[in-house]
């Protein structure tokens with residue numbers, strides 16, 4: 001493999017927070033490139049520098065839809081697709097090159113089926129930044145939901161969700177005894193999952 005191709009793959013993997021070391025790639029990213037601001041789904045800007053958690057091991061990306069018994073929201077294809085659409089602020093051409101490179105690397109490492117299941121990962125620290133009417137994220141059973149546009153539609157009122165903005169709302173959501181419809185609605189707002197190290201035990205719908 002030429003070094004230019006290797007460098008491209010490593011750069012692409014950096015957008016998914018996989019370090020070159022993780023895949024045995026010798027090319028190391030220059031610091032200024034590694035620290036570029038990336039666009040997260042729904043236009044949320046996030047600086048990689050704030051990511052104080054460790055890079056996930058590639059196996060962490062191998063997240064299958066482990067719909068456990070208590071799983072209350074199925075990971076939607078639309079949200080998993082956003083994983084690969086994180087793009088550097090380098091224009092659409094570069095973004096789509098990166099996307100293709102990431103797809104091919106993930107396909108090679110894990111198979112194309114797993115690529116569909118790669119979701120953006122957010123630490124609970126990342127989620128905590130989104131606690132206002134303008135940007136409200138909550139966590140339910142280790143999945144991250146951007147409920148900003150749902151706030152005003154919530155039959156229980158916007159204030160009650162806003163109270164949990166930036167936090168884990170699992171207990172509140174489940175203990176309230178939401179209907180099956182409410183559980184089904186969740187997938188529409190799912191933007192990713194919490195990082196491996198920030199996961200809590202999942203709570204079942206009783």
Ligand code: HEM
Pocket residue numbers: 145147150154155156157160161164169172173176177178179180181182183185186189
């Ligand atoms: C994305 C997250 C949420 C969705 C999709 C959602 C959805 C819904 C829906 C569809 C209803 C109508 C009744 C039903 O079908 O169960 C409802 C009602 C309600 N929700 Fe939520 N909800 C969410 C988050 C929350 C949270 C975090 C709380 C915090 C306790 C909450 C508290 C309530 C309350 C108090 C009602 C009152 C209406 C009633 O008494 O049925 N919801 N919600």
